[in-house]
Every structure is written in structure tokens, then in C-alpha cells.
Amino acid sequence: MAEVSLRNVTKAWGSFTAVRDQSLEIRDGEFMVLLGPSGCGKTTTMRMIAGLEEPTAGDILIGGQRVNDLPPRDRDIAMVFQSYGLYPHMTVEDNIGYPLKLRGIKGAERAAQVRAAAAKVELEALLHRRPKELSGGQRQRVALARAIVRRPTVFLMDEPLSNLDAKLRVSTRAEIKHLQHELGVTTVYVTHDQIEAMTLAHRVAVMQGGEIRQLDTPEVIYDRPADLFVAGFIGSPPMNLVQGQHADGRFTAAGGFHAVTGVARHSGPAVLGVRPEDVTVAPAGQGDLDASIYAVELTGDAVLVTVQAGDSRIIAKADRAWRAEIGSSVALRLDASRLHLFDAASTKRLQPE
Amino acid sequence: MQDRRLKYVLILPAALLVLGTTIWPLAVSLVTSFRDWRLTRSLTPGPFIGSEHYVTALTDDPDFLNALQVTASFVAIDVTLTVVCALGLALLLRRAGVLHSLTRAVLILPFAVSPALVGISFRFMFNAEMGVFTWLAGTLVPWLKGYVWLGDPVASLLVLVFSDAWRWVPYMTLVVLGGLSALPREPEEAARIDGASEWQVLRDVTLPALLPVLAVVAILKTVFALKMFDQVVTLTGGGPGQSTTTLAYLVYSIAFRWYDMGYASAVAWILTAMLVFLAVWYMKLILRKPGGA
Ligand SMILES: Nc1ncnc2c1ncn2[C@@H]1O[C@H](COP(=O)(O)OP(=O)(O)OP(=O)(O)O)[C@@H](O)[C@H]1O
Ligand SMILES: [Mg+2]
Numbered sequence: 001m002a003e004v005s006l007r008n009v010t011k012a013w014g015s016f017t018a019v020r021d022q023s024l025e026i027r028d029g030e031f032m033v034l035l036g037p038s039g040c041g042k043t044t045t046m047r048m049i050a051g052l053e054e055p056t057a058g059d060i061l062i063g064g065q066r067v068n069d070l071p072p073r074d075r076d077i078a079m080v081f082q083s084y085g086l087y088p089h090m091t092v093e094d095n096i097g098y099p100l101k102l103r104g105i106k107g108a109e110r111a112a113q114v115r116a117a118a119a120k121v122e123l124e125a126l127l128h129r130r131p132k133e134l135s136g137g138q139r140q141r142v143a144l145a146r147a148i149v150r151r152p153t154v155f156l157m158d159e160p161l162s163n164l165d166a167k168l169r170v171s172t173r174a175e176i177k178h179l180q181h182e183l184g185v186t187t188v189y190v191t192h193d194q195i196e197a198m199t200l201a202h203r204v205a206v207m208q209g210g211e212i213r214q215l216d217t218p219e220v221i222y223d224r225p226a227d228l229f230v231a232g233f234i235g236s237p238p239m240n241l242v243q244g245q246h247a248d249g250r251f252t253a254a255g256g257f258h259a260v261t262g263v264a265r266h267s268g269p270a271v272l273g274v275r276p277e278d279v280t281v282a283p284a285g286q287g288d289l290d291a292s293i294y295a296v297e298l299t300g301d302a303v304l305v306t307v308q309a310g311d312s313r314i315i316a317k318a319d320r321a322w323r324a325e326i327g328s329s330v331a332l333r334l335d336a337s338r339l340h341l342f343d344a345a346s347t348k349r350l351q352p353e
Numbered sequence: 354m355q356d357r358r359l360k361y362v363l364i365l366p367a368a369l370l371v372l373g374t375t376i377w378p379l380a381v382s383l384v385t386s387f388r389d390w391r392l393t394r395s396l397t398p399g400p401f402i403g404s405e406h407y408v409t410a411l412t413d414d415p416d417f418l419n420a421l422q423v424t425a426s427f428v429a430i431d432v433t434l435t436v437v438c439a440l441g442l443a444l445l446l447r448r449a450g451v452l453h454s455l456t457r458a459v460l461i462l463p464f465a466v467s468p469a470l471v472g473i474s475f476r477f478m479f480n481a482e483m484g485v486f487t488w489l490a491g492t493l494v495p496w497l498k499g500y501v502w503l504g505d506p507v508a509s510l511l512v513l514v515f516s517d518a519w520r521w522v523p524y525m526t527l528v529v530l531g532g533l534s535a536l537p538r539e540p541e542e543a544a545r546i547d548g549a550s551e552w553q554v555l556r557d558v559t560l561p562a563l564l565p566v567l568a569v570v571a572i573l574k575t576v577f578a579l580k581m582f583d584q585v586v587t588l589t590g591g592g593p594g595q596s597t598t599t600l601a602y603l604v605y606s607i608a609f610r611w612y613d614m615g616y617a618s619a620v621a622w623i624l625t626a627m628l629v630f631l632a633v634w635y636m637k638l639i640l641r642k643p644g645g646a
Contacts, residue, residue: 050542050546051545051546052542052545052546071545072542072545072546073545073546073547073548073549073550075546077546078546078547079543079546081539081542081543083537083539084539085537085539085540085542085543086540086543087540087543087544087557087558088540088561088562089561089562098544098547098549098557099547099548102547102548102549102553103548146543146547
């Protein structure tokens with residue numbers, strides 16, 4: 001068990017900087033999720049913690065000890081690679097058992113531990129196959145089993161569920177969460193799936209372009225995104241963002257869109273954000289804004305209603321039984337306590353007093 | 354279509370060339386191997402005598418047996434040494450770096466030197482009085498001072514191996530480097546994280562993945578070692594005694610020193626049979642679907 005710290009860590013290849021002056025304190029036993037779009041430096045950050053990549057600048061500490069000069073094998077880490085990194089000539093059983101073999105665990109005991117790990121990811125039936133005889137999702141589960149077969153100081157998981165089907169993903173996600181809770185092993189988990197980030201994390205670090213944009217609990221990230229990038233990245237469908245002007249606590253946009261924000265001290269160009277689930281579509285005349293239906297999409301568990309309000313298009317999430325004709329007039333109600341206001345120039349969040 | 358015929362017309366010169374310089378001589382030598390033909394007696398081939406030459410070679414010729422033994426020892430030591438050295442060097446040169454890539458570029462040079470020339474320069478280097486190697490060995494190990502390397506049956510075979518390895522190791526290093534660079538790096542990284550030492554990574558992950566390439570290197574080197582001839586002529590002359598008389602050199606001796614063309618052809622065909630067998634095996638190995646391991 002140990003805390004992991006990154007202190008002003010930078011990784012550059014030539015003139016390209018993949019991770020920029022990043023500082024991150026991961027607490028002992030914490031489940032930290034790195035979330036961000038493709039190419040933002042998640043894998044690079046993780047590889048530096050593992051010791052596979054040397055930071056260009058800055059320090060990495062595990063359990064208070066500086067590990068910059070420590071080879072991977074001495075860091076007591078288990079890692080799930082994004083591209084699996086299985087041993088091609090070994091069977092599934094030998095792949096999973098390799099970390100145990102290196103630690104001198106033999107025979108029946110090793111076999112028992114391998115089988116237990118394989119069972120957690122539903123691999124028992126495939127123990128004697130080789131990686132090339134497995135599907136992508138099965139390979140990924142072997143990689144996961146190889147990581148959880150022992151009790152390391154730190155788990156590093158690089159998109160460990162990306163290739164699993166929806167059902168297996170849900171069950172394996174629960175398995176990981178349970179396991180991490182039970183063992184209390186500090187875990188760094190990379191994903192670009194927000195549901196995974198929300199469900200698993202104690203804290204989420206949202207990254208973009210090699211920098212952490214916001215580091216907080218999933219609730220805060222969702223309810224109070226620190227800037228426009230985080231606001232637009234988290235949530236599915238994404239938060240509605242309307243460009244306009246803000247003055248005296250009132251936001252207006254072209255075509256008659258308006259809302260009361262409760263932010264007194266700001267005036268000038270601003271962006272108003274509201275999540276689809278905080279928008280209610282009401283019968284015409286019974287809301288704050290007049291609008292017309294632009295599109296209606298049934299997603300299964302909800303209906304996504306796109307409405308035209310002034311010059312802006314807003315997506316609202318409605319009950320799955322909700323229906324309306326395209327073009328018909330409606331009214332919108334925005335949940336005033338859940339409006340987000342961002343300064344257009346700095347993209348930073350403006351907090352209501 | 355016109356160009357259906359055109360393509361045959363275009364390959365005709367090449368086909369004729371191969372026929373005239375390779376197939377025809379091979380056919381003639383095969384026929385000759387079944388005839389009695391000594392140049393000391395007659396300028397024209399003598400009568401057919403069936404498989405007599407083959408039977409003699411395989412059952413009743415100490416020279417052939419000796420050459421077979423010499424060739425076998427030479428191949429065994431040469432192939433082992435080449436594979437081990439090429440693998441070691443490739444592992445050392447694997448990392449990126451200015452010095453590494455410079456060395457990789459220089460590696461091709463020994464292979465550009467003609468084998469006959471390699472033999473001659475090695476003869477000078479191992480000369481008992483003025484050879485630089487003799488001097489070096491004598492300086493490092495005093496009782497080897499002035500040792501006549503090429504006068505000792507075992508040592509001269511080792512010198513022959515050494516000269517051939519010097520020529521081949523760098524080239525084979527490049528081949529192994531190519532194989533190494535095609536390996537995915539994640540399995541090795543995973544092993545390091547799982548707690549493997551560099552030696553364990555090599556043994557458990559890198560070598561098993563590299564095995565197909567090493568097999569190709571070994572078989573290819575075996576084929577070339579079996580044909581060992583140039584350096585025998587220019588370095589040891591097959592001696593002392595017959596201690597470095599390889600099969601190819603024996604064929605040459607029989608044909609152009611004792612002028613027994615029929616017998617020489619038969620021995621040459623025995624060597625050819627071994628080579629064809631290995632070549633077929635080699636082709637099978639490399640034509641197997643790639644990424645097998
Ligand atoms: N060895 C390397 N040399 C040069 N650039 C690299 C190297 N490895 C990664 N990069 C670059 O660094 C950036 C970050 O890469 P990284 O693999 O960390 O992204 P990621 O956040 O994991 O993305 P994804 O979600 O697609 O896996 C990318 O732009 C990538 O092209
Ligand atoms: Mg990645």
C-alpha cells in the first residue's frame with residue numbers, strides 16, 4: 001500500500017510535449033481515474049509511473065520514495081497494458097502465472113491462484129489456449145487476470161475494459177471495484193469512457209493536451225466542471241453550451257434565449273451550460289423559454305429531444321414514454337440551480353455567489 | 354492478349370542463361386558421376402560404371418570420411434559461434450542511439466570483403482613470425498609466443514572457423530536486429546513489470562519470440578558453411594595433413610589435383626544432396642505463415 005506522487009512531471013519527445021508539468025497526489029488506497037480524449041497523455045503518464053518511460057523533468061514518488069531511477073521490476077506494480085502485452089508463446093495459464101513464477105510460487109499453489117484470478121474474469125475454460133487463439137476481449141481479460149493475480153503496491157490499468165462487450169464490461173467493472181475496495185490497493189485507471197470514470201473513481205483527473213484540467217471527485221466534476229473543456233467532455237449526451245452575453249446576473253443569446261444565472265460580478269461574453277437532464281420540455285406557454293421541436297430520438301432508457309430556442313439548439317433528456325411531433329411548439333424550463341456559466345475568454349467557470 | 358506471349362519472350366534470355374550456366378553443367382556433372390573418367394588417361398569421358406563412385410565414397414574412402422568429419426566439425430562450431438555472436442551483438446546494438454546506428458552501418462563492411470581475400474589476410478595475421486594475431490596472443494599468454502597456429506590440426510580448423518565467423522557475424526547480426534525490431538515491445542515491458550530481471554526477460558520472452566529468426570540464421574549459415582571453400586584454399590590449403598579439408602575442397606582436389614572427374618562429380622553430388630535437403634527445409638521454415646510464434 002502506498003501513495004503515488006507526480007511532482008512537476010514533464011515528458012517530451014524532441015519538441016513535442018506529451019505530458020506538461022503535471023503534479024498529482026494519489027492517496028494510499030485511492031482509485032484514481034485518468035480521463036481524457038485520445039492522445040492527451042494518459043498512457044504516457046501511466047508508463048512513467050511504471051518506470052517504462054523516463055520523465056524529462058520532475059519526480060515520481062511511490063510510498064514517499066523517489067523512484068525515478070528504480071527499474072520497473074523494483075516498483076512492485078501490476079499493469080494492464082492498453083495493447084495487452086501478453087506473452088505470445090505461453091498459454092493463458094502461464095501468462096497469468098508468470099508474475100507468481102517469478103516470485104517463486106510453485107505447483108499447486110500457483111495453479112490455484114491462477115484459477116482464482118481467471119475465474120474473476122470468466123476465463124477458466126480458456127486456460128490452455130495461447131493468446132493468438134483468443135478474441136480481443138478474451139486477451140484483454142488475460143491481461144487483467146495477470147495483473148490481479150498478485151497483490152502489488154500499485155495497480156496501473158490502461159483501458160482494461162475497452163474491448164469487452166457491454167455485459168461483460170459491467171460485470172468486470174464491478175469486479176474491479178470490489179477487488180480494489182477489498183484489497184485497498186492504490187489504483188491508477190485510464191479510460192475515455194466516462195461511465196467507467198464515474199462509477200469507479202474516488203477522484204477523476206480530466207486531462208487534455210498533456211495537462212490536468214480538473215482533479216476532483218466524480219460528483220464535483222459532473223456538477224461543477226472547472227472549465228468549458230471539462231463541461232463539454234463529461235456527460236453523454238454532452239452539456240448544452242450556448243454562446244451569449246452576460247450582465248447583471250442575466251444571460252442572453254441571439255434569438256431571444258435568456259436565463260437568470262445568479263452570478264453577480266461578471267459582465268461580458270459568456271457561455272451558458274446546462275445538462276440535458278436539467279432541461280424540461282413543457283407544453284407551449286408553460287415554461288421560461290419558447291421553443292420548437294427539432295428532433296426526437298429514442299435511446300432506450302430515455303428520449304433525447306432536440307429543440308430550437310432562439311438561435312440555439314438545446315438537447316433535453318425526457319422520459320422514455322415522451323413523444324412529440326417535429327416542428328410543434330413547446331416551452332423549456334431550465335433548472336436554475338444547475339446552470340453553469342463560463343467566461344468566454346478564459347473558458348473558466350464562474351461560480352454563483 | 355498480346356502481352357501474354359510477350360512475357361515469355363521477355364524471360365527467355367534469363368531462362369536460357371540459367372539453363373546454359375546452371376542446369377546444363379549440373380546435368381553434365383550428374384551424368385559424369387556415373388562414368389569412369391580420369392583426365393590422366395583420356396580427354397573424353399569413359400564408360401558408364403553405375404553407382405560405383407557413390408558406393409566407394411560412402412563405404413570405402415578414408416579421404417571422404419575425413420572430409421565429412423572435418424565439414425561436420427566446421428559446420429557445428431561455425432554455426433554455433435555465428436548464431437551466438439550475432440545474437441549477442443544484436444542485443445547490444447538494439448537500443449537507439451547515434452553510436453548504435455553508426456555501428457550498425459559499419460557492420461556490413463566485412464561482408465563486402467571477398468572470402469578469398471579474408472583467407473589471405475587471416476593467413477598473414479596468423480603467420481608464426483609476423484602475424485599480428487600471433488603477436489597479440491603471445492603478448493597476452495606468454496607460452497603462446499611464436500605458436501604456429503596454422504601448423505596445428507585443431508588450431509587451424511579453429512582459425513578457419515574464426516575467419517568465416519569474422520565475415521559472417523556482422524551480416525547475421527543485422528538479420529537478427531531486423532527480427533528484434535519487428536518484435537512488439539509490450540511483452541518485454543510486461544515481463545519487466547511482472548518482476549523479471551533482464552536475463553529472465555531475454556530467456557522467457559525475447560528468445561522464444563525470436564526463435565524463428567534464429568532458426569533461419571542457423572539454417573542459412575549451415576548451408577553456407579557446408580560449402581566452405583574459398584578460405585580453405587587461401588588460408589590453410591586443406592592442411593596441415595587433411596585437417597581442414599572440407600567436402601568442397603575435397604571435390605576440388607579430386608578433380609583438379611588427381612584429375613578424377615567422375616569421382617569428383619559423385620562427391621560433389623553427395624554434397625549437393627545435403628544442400629538441397631537443407632535448402633528445402635529452410636524454404637519450408639520461412640514460407641510458413643509469418644508471425645507463427
Ligand atoms: N514514443 C513516443 N514518441 C513520440 N511521441 C509519442 C510516443 N509515445 C506517445 N507519443 C505521443 O504522446 C501523446 C500522448 O500519447 P499517449 O499514448 O499518452 O496518449 P493517450 O492519452 O494514452 O491516448 P489514447 O486514449 O489514444 O490511448 C500522443 O500524441 C502520442 O503521439
Ligand atoms: Mg493510451
